[in-house]
Amino acid sequence: MTTPTVPVKMVKVEVDGVAVEVDARDNLIEAARRANKHIPYFCYHPRLSIAAKCRLCLVETADMPGRLQAGCQVRVKEGMKILTNTPAVKENQRGVMEFHLINHPVDCSICDQAGECKLQDYYMDYDHQPSRQRTYKLQKPKREEFGPMVVYDAERCIMCTRCVRFMDEVAQEPQLAVVNRGDHSMISTFPGQPLDSNYSGNTVDVCPVGALLNTDFKFKSRVWFVNKSPTVCNGCSNGCNTYVESRANVLYRLLPRRNEEVNEVWMCDEGRLTYHATNEARVEWARKGRADAREEIGPALAIDEAKRLLAPFAGKPGVAIWISAQCTVEEAQGALTLGAQLGATKYLIGGKAAGKGDEFLVRADKNPNRRGVELLAQAAGVKLESGDAEGALNGVSALIAARTDGLANHLSSLERLEVIVALAQNEDAVSRLAQVVLPINSLYEQAGTLINYYGRLQRSWPATQAPRGDALPGWSWTGKLGAALGGPAAIETVQELFAQAAAKVPALAGIEFEKISEEGQVLPGLLPTEFPKRAPHPAPVAAV
Amino acid sequence: MDHGHAESPRAAQDEQELTLGEKLFLRETIKGMAIVARHFWKNLFGFRDNTTEVLDRKGTGVNLVTTINYPEEQKPYPPGYRGMHRLVPRVDGRPRCVACYMCATACPAQCIYIEAGEYDDQAIEKYPVRFEIDELRCIVCGFCVEACPKDAIRMDTGTHAPAVLSRPLAVFDKEALLGGAPVELSSDSMTYRAPLKTVAPMGSNEGGKKMGGH
Numbered sequence: 014m015t016t017p018t019v020p021v022k023m024v025k026v027e028v029d030g031v032a033v034e035v036d037a038r039d040n041l042i043e044a045a046r047r048a049n050k051h052i053p054y055f056c057y058h059p060r061l062s063i064a065a066k067c068r069l070c071l072v073e074t075a076d077m078p079g080r081l082q083a084g085c086q087v088r089v090k091e092g093m094k095i096l097t098n099t100p101a102v103k104e105n106q107r108g109v110m111e112f113h114l115i116n117h118p119v120d121c122s123i124c125d126q127a128g129e130c131k132l133q134d135y136y137m138d139y140d141h142q143p144s145r146q147r148t149y150k151l152q153k154p155k156r157e158e159f160g161p162m163v164v165y166d167a168e169r170c171i172m173c174t175r176c177v178r179f180m181d182e183v184a185q186e187p188q189l190a191v192v193n194r195g196d197h198s199m200i201s202t203f204p205g206q207p208l209d210s211n212y213s214g215n216t217v218d219v220c221p222v223g224a225l226l227n228t229d230f231k232f233k234s235r236v237w238f239v240n241k242s243p244t245v246c247n248g249c250s251n252g253c254n255t256y257v258e259s260r261a262n263v264l265y266r267l268l269p270r271r272n273e274e275v276n277e278v279w280m281c282d283e284g285r286l287t288y289h290a291t292n293e294a295r296v297e298w299a300r301k302g303r304a305d306a307r308e309e310i311g312p313a314l315a316i317d318e319a320k321r322l323l324a325p326f327a328g329k330p331g332v333a334i335w336i337s338a339q340c341t342v343e344e345a346q347g348a349l350t351l352g353a354q355l356g357a358t359k360y361l362i363g364g365k366a367a368g369k370g371d372e373f374l375v376r377a378d379k380n381p382n383r384r385g386v387e388l389l390a391q392a393a394g395v396k397l398e399s400g401d402a403e404g405a406l407n408g409v410s411a412l413i414a415a416r417t418d419g420l421a422n423h424l425s426s427l428e429r430l431e432v433i434v435a436l437a438q439n440e441d442a443v444s445r446l447a448q449v450v451l452p453i454n455s456l457y458e459q460a461g462t463l464i465n466y467y468g469r470l471q472r473s474w475p476a477t478q479a480p481r482g483d484a485l486p487g488w489s490w491t492g493k494l495g496a497a498l499g500g501p502a503a504i505e506t507v508q509e510l511f512a513q514a515a516a517k518v519p520a521l522a523g524i525e526f527e528k529i530s531e532e533g534q535v536l537p538g539l540l541p542t543e544f545p546k547r548a549p550h551p552a553p554v555a556a557v
Numbered sequence: 558m559d560h561g562h563a564e565s566p567r568a569a570q571d572e573q574e575l576t577l578g579e580k581l582f583l584r585e586t587i588k589g590m591a592i593v594a595r596h597f598w599k600n601l602f603g604f605r606d607n608t609t610e611v612l613d614r615k616g617t618g619v620n621l622v623t624t625i626n627y628p629e630e631q632k633p634y635p636p637g638y639r640g641m642h643r644l645v646p647r648v649d650g651r652p653r654c655v656a657c658y659m660c661a662t663a664c665p666a667q668c669i670y671i672e673a674g675e676y677d678d679q680a681i682e683k684y685p686v687r688f689e690i691d692e693l694r695c696i697v698c699g700f701c702v703e704a705c706p707k708d709a710i711r712m713d714t715g716t717h718a719p720a721v722l723s724r725p726l727a728v729f730d731k732e733a734l735l736g737g738a739p740v741e742l743s744s745d746s747m748t749y750r751a752p753l754k755t756v757a758p759m760g761s762n763e764g765g766k767k768m769g770g771h
Contacts, residue, residue, distance in 0.1 A: 122657030122706050123683035156682060232673040232683055235658045 026093040027075075041084035041095050042070055050097050053106060053135050055113075055221045056173035057085035060278065061182055064174050069109045069135070072097050081105055103139075110140035116151040116196060118168045126223030128236040132171070151196055159189075160208030162282050163216060163225055167199040170224035176200060176216035183279060184212040184373075185547075200224070211375060214282045218268065229286065230266045239265050242476035243531050245463050247339060247456045248284035249370070250378040251548070252465030254531070255280060257288060257457045257476035264288040264457060264476060272532050274551040275469065281375050291455040296437045297482030301449050312451075312483050312493075319449040320497040322432045323355065326411040327498060332357040333409040335400060336390075337416030338364035338380030340487055341461030341473075343507050344453075345386045346514040347488030348415035349393045354500045359409055362386055363400035363419030372546040376466050380418070381456070384539070385464035392517040406430065413494075415487050416453065417443040434494070436487050452484040459486040460507045462529065467550060468539025470521070472529040600624070639699045639712040641719075642690055644734040652735050653709035656685040660701035660710055668694035669701060685731060692718035693727040708740055 022037040028048035035044040042052045043059070055067035063086050070084035075094030081101060089095075096102065113132065121127040153167035177189045177200060188208045192201045202208050208216070217227045239258035246253040246267065253276035256268045267288050269280040299315035302308045310318065326332050334352035336345050352360060362383070370377035390397040398405060400419050406412065406426035414420055414435045420427065420443045427433060427446050435447035444450050456463075457476045464470050488510050492503030504510050508526040515521040520536040535551050544550040578584050603622050611625055611632045625632060634640065644652045656673035674686035695718070701710050714737065721727045 120681075122659065123655045123681060127657075155680070232656070232675055235662070237662065238658070 024089055024091045024093075026089050026091075026095060028095045029098055035089055037089065039089050041072055041074075041082070041087050041089065044089045044093075045072075045084070045095060045097055052084045052097055053139055054085055055131060055135075055171055056175060058175050058178070058219055061175060061178040061219075064178065067109070067113070067171065067173050069106060069113075069139075071105045071109075072102050073099050106135075106139040107142065110135055111142070111145070113171050114140070114144065115146055116153075116168065117171075118150065120169075121223075124166075124169065124223035125226050125231055125236070126169075126220075130223060131221035153197075153199060158207075158228075159202050159225070160210075160213050162228055162285070163208050163213050164228050164231065165200060166224050166226070169222050170199055171222055172198055172200075173221060174200075175219040175221070176225055179216055179219050180208075180210065180212075184210050184215070186210040186212070188213075189216070211281045211283060211371070212279065212373070214285045215269070215279050218278075227266065227285075234260060234265050240476075241268075242457075242474045243270055244457050244476060245381060245465075245471045245473040245533075246280060246284040246287060247381040247463075248281070248287040248379065249368075249376045250380060250383055250466040251275065251374050251376045252381050252463055252469065252471050252533075253280045253284055253374060254471070254533075255284070259457075259476040262477045262479060262481050264291050270531075272549075274532070274535075274549055275465065275471075276374055277549050279374060283375065288457060290439055291457050294439045295481055295484070296440055296444055296450055296452040297484065299449075299451050299483045303448060304445050307450075312485070315449055315451060315483075316493050316497050319434045319451070319494055322448055323411060323413070323434065323494075324498060326355070326432065328356045330358045331408065331410035333359035333361060333406065333412045335361045335363055335412060335414040335417075335420060336386050336397075337414070337418040338362060338378075338383035338386050339416050339418050339456070340382060340386060341456065341459070341463060342382065342385045342389065342470075342514055343461050343510040344415055344487030344491075345382070345389050346510055347491035347504075348413070349389055349395065350513075351413065351491040351495045351500075352395070353393065354495050354498065355413075357413075360390060360395045360397050361400040361405055362390070362397045363414075363416075365418050366401075370545070373548060376545075378466065381465065382463040384466060384468060385462070385470075388464065388518050388520060389514060392514075392519070413491075414443065414447075415491065417441060436490050438484075451490045452482055453487045453490065454480065454484045458484070461486065462511060462526070464536065464539075467541055467544065468520070468536045469533050469551070470524065470529060470536050471533030472526070472531070634715055638715065639697050639702075641692070641714045641716050642695075642701070642710055642712055642729075642734055643714050643737045644688060644731060645709050645711055645737065646735055646739045648739045648741050650739070652685065652688070652731065653707050653740060654685050654688060654705075655681055655683045655707055655709070656688070657683075657706065659704040659706060663700040663704035665698060665700065666694045666696045668692075668696075688731040688734065689728050690734060691728045693724060708742065711737070713737070 023034045024037045025032060025034050026044050028045045028050050031048045033048040035047050042054055042057055045052045052070050052072055054070040056064045057070060065083040065086045071081035072084045073081060073096040075096065079101060114136065117132065121133065127133065155166045155168055157165045157167065159165050172191065174191060177191060180189045181187045188202055188206060188210055189200055190203065191198055193199060214227060217225045239260050241256040241258055244255050244257045246255045254270040254272040256270050258265045258268065267285045269276055269278050271278045298309040299312045300307050300309045301315060301318045332355050334348055334357045336348050340348065364380035364383060366379065367377050368379050387397060406423050410430060411432040412430055414433070417435050417437045421441055424442055427443065433447040434449045435443055436451045436453045437444040438453050438455050456473060460473065460475050462470055462472050486507065488507065496503045504513065511526040515524050520539060540553065600622055611630060644654055647653050656671050658671055661669040661671050668691040670687065670689040671685050672687040673683055676682050676684055699712055702712050
């Protein structure tokens, strides 16, 4: 979270004869990792306290031969010789695996963890023997609903207590506990208190086996069918780094992606559900006509229709551009360019309504790119007005909306407008009212950049392979509209559009789209002086 | 592409010099006509035993005619023949399949489509809501049968996929595939578990969490 101010002390150790220099605070597992040796473990997690419960990481050290030590619990010291491959270690690994599996139901075929399960992997690597269990396996509760997102299977549980420790230490909402003893022990919620934390989804991620499963993903797909794409969560302005898992055009789940300065390795439950808007209630085909008079006419004719409607307004007062803070930097740039071409007199920034924030990963602003839209508008020299204000659409006769989030608050004003051209992702009241609706890709379906609440530029990769219906990125539609209305030829690639934005915005100067790394980068001069208390953030930059 | 005509034995045979008798063709024509005539008379006056199975028709003079009147008569397929798939039922008629997708994963033709669902009251909570095999796409390799951990899909029906008049009809759904003798294995311990009942681990949970399966 914060960078250590104490200089890091390095010590020299040997792992199976490989000399390696490690941080003096490392435990044996981390030290071995640095030497490219793998010590297996279930209960250890680099971000949680040490439990030393699973006993799988026991290794030998040369100064105590024959005596096994927990690799997670013991710290390195100068000159330590770690042995991960001795007969005693191997025998322990096999024995421990056998104990872990003794009451395991082996219901991999109905377990969603199959394919990313540590028990499966380690069985193949360290155990690989048939069961010697000759009596009935212990039967425990299965399918216990811990909360809205998490379901628990006590039989699969190996009691590593990672979930308990996560809720205690990271989420800081202790909602889980271990009950009973010995092989009857299991994880439980407290009476009358479900696991309803906004961070409960992370317990599923830290669970090394299939004991905790995400009800949202349960039985939807096997994990080996889906592709992972690095994206940025669009649930709030924190911009947590995520992987979207998708197959063909369908998104299946969101998983946190490591970024020490944004979300570490966690994300909130709200964010995990944001992919649903990509799968459900989409505007798929370009169309014209309001409500029941709608007609799907395809992209070319829809652009013609928009041109026919908008051309009389070009250069006259009364044209407004609505930019949702859900737009990527490129989409916002496209909308601003179109506005300048039409001589728009009003620019409004909309977005999803503010919600609840917290001190950790959730921000109250539920839009991922408000900062980006503001920066671009500032660079373009236009005044952004808040779209939330009452009567925001007064004096407007033609409206172009780049994403329709938040516009539904102005339904009565919208009905009065002469022309509405909406770039819409989902069907809503606005897409029913617009004369021309152009389907737009969701953030998970397109390449683009977003700027989070503290000014971090982050890149998102497309997660689906083909467009849904006629859907295109917003900047593509605005470019086509601009060209149809007599402007310069539409820009074809997101890279060029980003370059166009970077040329105007001082904070983006010199940044190339393709050079933005998966971690993103902090834009100069934007960092706030104060961060939410527990939010991961970059080291404060010295004032220039 | 060069097939090396000169070297191949087949080519050598083709280029063999014809003998004088063969060159005249007359003798060869008569020989051919004789064969045709022999079969003609055999089929006209010969008889065969329709009462026994095709493979049982043995003995001289009984079965002069070897032609089988397909499809009225059919030669049985050998044991182990990979025929039309079936979804194996449990004794209560539900499919053994638990929608684990192993067959769909193993299938090289990607002809199996599965959608998983969840039983509310069964110990084995997962089942296929949809299970479809496109028999036109299927290459009859049998990998699905080998991949199945539950012995839930078999190709032991002894028939091949039937001819259909349009492509959609070749997609067989769960209801069409489910059938044949039910199978119950001694290893199916989960089946005999009492219907799922979650016990509250710490006394009462009233007003609290919703228990799974109820």
